[in-house]
Amino acid sequence: MPKLESGTPRIALISEHASPLAALGGTDAGGQNVYVAQVARHLAALGYVVDVFTRRDDPGLPEVLAWVPGVRVIHVPAGPAAALPKEDLLPLMADFTRFMAGFMAREGSYDLLHANFWMSGLVAADLARMLGLPFVITFHALGKVRRLHQGEADGFPEARLAIEERLVREAHRIIAECPQDEADLRELYAADPARIVTVPCGFDPAEFMPQDRREARQRLGLDPDEALVLQLGRMVPRKGVDDAIRGFARALRGRDLSARLLVVGGNSPDPDPALTPELGRLQAIARAEGVADRVTFTGSRERAALRDYYSAADVFVSTPWYEPFGITPLEAMACGTPVLGARVGGIQFTVVDGETGSLVPPRDPAALGQRLGDLLTDAPLRERMGQAALQRVRTHFTWEGVARQLAQVYREVGQEVERTRPPTVPAAAQTTSPITVERAFQGLIAALAHSRAALQPQIGAAAQAISECFERGNKVLVCGNGGSAADAQHFAAELVGRFRLDGRRGLPVLALTADTALLTAWSNDVGFGDVFARQVEAFGCPGDLLLVISTSGQSPNVVAALQAARTRGLTTLALLGGSGGAARPLADLPLMVASTDTPRIQEIQLLALHLICELVEEQISAAVPASLPTAARLNPPGAASPLISALQISAPQISAAQETRKGANL
Ligand SMILES: O=C(CO)[C@@H](O)[C@H](O)[C@H](O)[C@H](O)COP(=O)(O)O
Numbered sequence: 001m002p003k004l005e006s007g008t009p010r011i012a013l014i015s016e017h018a019s020p021l022a023a024l025g026g027t028d029a030g031g032q033n034v035y036v037a038q039v040a041r042h043l044a045a046l047g048y049v050v051d052v053f054t055r056r057d058d059p060g061l062p063e064v065l066a067w068v069p070g071v072r073v074i075h076v077p078a079g080p081a082a083a084l085p086k087e088d089l090l091p092l093m094a095d096f097t098r099f100m101a102g103f104m105a106r107e108g109s110y111d112l113l114h115a116n117f118w119m120s121g122l123v124a125a126d127l128a129r130m131l132g133l134p135f136v137i138t139f140h141a142l143g144k145v146r147r148l149h150q151g152e153a154d155g156f157p158e159a160r161l162a163i164e165e166r167l168v169r170e171a172h173r174i175i176a177e178c179p180q181d182e183a184d185l186r187e188l189y190a191a192d193p194a195r196i197v198t199v200p201c202g203f204d205p206a207e208f209m210p211q212d213r214r215e216a217r218q219r220l221g222l223d224p225d226e227a228l229v230l231q232l233g234r235m236v237p238r239k240g241v242d243d244a245i246r247g248f249a250r251a252l253r254g255r256d257l258s259a260r261l262l263v264v265g266g267n268s269p270d271p272d273p274a275l276t277p278e279l280g281r282l283q284a285i286a287r288a289e290g291v292a293d294r295v296t297f298t299g300s301r302e303r304a305a306l307r308d309y310y311s312a313a314d315v316f317v318s319t320p321w322y323e324p325f326g327i328t329p330l331e332a333m334a335c336g337t338p339v340l341g342a343r344v345g346g347i348q349f350t351v352v353d354g355e356t357g358s359l360v361p362p363r364d365p366a367a368l369g370q371r372l373g374d375l376l377t378d379a380p381l382r383e384r385m386g387q388a389a390l391q392r393v394r395t396h397f398t399w400e401g402v403a404r405q406l407a408q409v410y411r412e413v414g415q416e417v418e419r420t421r422p423p424t425v426p427a428a429a430q431t432t433s434p435i436t437v438e439r440a441f442q443g444l445i446a447a448l449a450h451s452r453a454a455l456q457p458q459i460g461a462a463a464q465a466i467s468e469c470f471e472r473g474n475k476v477l478v479c480g481n482g483g484s485a486a487d488a489q490h491f492a493a494e495l496v497g498r499f500r501l502d503g504r505r506g507l508p509v510l511a512l513t514a515d516t517a518l519l520t521a522w523s524n525d526v527g528f529g530d531v532f533a534r535q536v537e538a539f540g541c542p543g544d545l546l547l548v549i550s551t552s553g554q555s556p557n558v559v560a561a562l563q564a565a566r567t568r569g570l571t572t573l574a575l576l577g578g579s580g581g582a583a584r585p586l587a588d589l590p591l592m593v594a595s596t597d598t599p600r601i602q603e604i605q606l607l608a609l610h611l612i613c614e615l616v617e618e619q620i621s622a623a624v625p626a627s628l629p630t631a632a633r634l635n636p637p638g639a640a641s642p643l644i645s646a647l648q649i650s651a652p653q654i655s656a657a658q659e660t661r662k663g664a665n666l
């Protein structure tokens with residue numbers, strides 16, 4: 001039976017910027033934080049084991065926080081441990097993915113990934129590809145929709161749209177939050193309708209229930225008799241709070257109403273325009289509309305206080321330009337308060353016009369003012385609508401119900417993945433850990449990135465020294481142990497034979513690892529420690545070059561070979577990893593791979609050796625005068641070192657270069 005149908009399936013909820021722990025009210029804290037928190041808790045209540053991955057944006061946060069039973073919050077170290085605008089987070093997603101892959105390698109994988117927002121979707125899609133896991137995504141907001149409404153004000157990178165298109169193609173399911181969201185996915189993103197499931201957002205009946213209106217007002221210090229209109233939520237222009245103020249002002253005009261508009265939200269508990277710039281603009285609008293004394297800005301409020309605000313209000317107003325879902329109207333309805341909303345996004349789905357509240361076009365303060373006036377002057381209508389609102393949300397929009405619907409989606413995906421799994425997976429593939437493979441790739445990429453700056457010029461200098469050695473009529477000796485012995489022979493084969501340049505003469509490179517008779521006799525009879533040094537004494541001449549290859553730089557026979565080479569006047573090159581060990585100070589030119597992981601070091605060492613071969617061939621072909629016929633250029637007749645004699649580098653230049661390298665190395 002697929003795991004998603006049985007036992008305790010493990011779900012990773014990914015929400016890069018919206019932590020379930022964050023409070024409501026700041027620019028980047030809002031519905032998504034609530035969604036992730038509630039979905040996690042209610043999935044856990046259904047028996048799921050849930051880890052929520054979110055970016056660590058405060059140094060005080062632990063890596064793993066056991067939040068509520070069945071739910072952990074994993075704070076992912078990606079970028080500085082400080083609050084950052086979500087528009088700046090895309091470059092950090094590679095680190096986010098790497099961390100999650102490592103975390104899953106240590107702590108076990110998940111049965112399904114559920115991403116929230118497009119950047120988490122990117123993380124989920126990459127992990128899903130690597131690990132063969134199913135993933136579903138709730139976008140919460142779509143770039144193309146946002147662009148339609150906010151145009152130039154959209155500060156997200158261009159890549160967002162292409163990434164969203166990829167996610168729409170690759171996700172096993174796309175969770176639309178309302179019919180409008182579903183239509184946008186189909187029409188703007190050509191999403192496959194068979195993979196879209198509409199699951200709304202919800203409210204928690206334990207958190208939001210009607211309070212006695214007068215008592216709620218008393219607790220909040222509000223006038224018990226004034227008509228009270230509430231606007232609550234994030235304070236950003238697209239939320240249309242300015243329209244709510246203008247509509248409120250129009251509702252009062254020509255009516256004998258004692259009413260107040262309460263605007264709850266902002267980046268601080270006090271209404272401070274310095275901390276919430278939008279607040280200053282809204283205050284100016286209230287003044288311009290002549291209702292400054294009738295509009296109260298409270299600043300942000302704790303979630304625990306919100307049910308009193310919703311219950312205290314006679315009408316809740318929410319008139320954004322657009323709204324992917326809109327959780328606050330639900331919460332108001334759950335407190336028995338009718339909602340006057342804009343006919344957009346999820347609001348036109350949750351609010352039934354004329355039954356649980358009223359809908360007006362977005363950005364239309366006149367229509368809003370008209371309807372608000374009607375509602376504020378008709379208490380029985382408000383009462384009926386409030387009751388119908390309560391009934392509607394309790395039936396259709398609890399988080400418990402949302403979690404059940406998501407669980408159903410997860411099960412379907414699980415069955416689908418099971419059905420489409422190839423029937424005969426070879427035994428070897430079953431035991432292969434994709435995490436191991438991914439870790440190796442990431443490790444090699446990181447080691448290459450770290451080595452790049454230092455190693456590139458070292459490779460150039462090594463190729464130059466080796467070309468000069470050949471030009472002098474000298475030879476190269478090369479040695480190492482194990483994998484490095486193989487590399488030494490590989491290197492010799494490329495230069496004695498050919499790397500890319502056809503028709504050139506053979507270049508004198510001798511691998512000291514190839515003579516088994518000598519290696520076994522000397523090791524058997526005398527010792528392995530000087531098996532290479534002995535050969536350096538036998539073959540090495542002043543002006544020759546010794547190249548040693550070692551990942552640790554600590555192999556005694558390699559160190560001894562370097563010492564013997566120095567004694568005999570050979571130039572010494574050492575291709576090393578880690579700190580370079582005892583070999584490093586004995587090398588005229590050390591080539592350093594910035595890694596301590598032996599296989600990764602070897603892989604980069606092979607790259608260095610191949611590049612040295614390529615550069616040596618380039619230097620050799622460039623040094624032969626172009627006036628010579630091709631055959632002569634590639635294999636000129638004559639002296640002991642015919643090709644080299646065509647190179648125009650003098651012996652004094654070489655020894656000067658050698659001296660410089662020696663000096664630099666001290
Ligand atoms: O290929 C590998 C490891 O990947 C081994 O054969 C490895 O080369 C051997 O353990 C060597 O003896 C290690 O020597 P060194 O690189 O520390 O000089």
Ligand SMILES: [Zn+2]
Nearest residue numbers: 482483599602
């Ligand atoms: Zn190896």
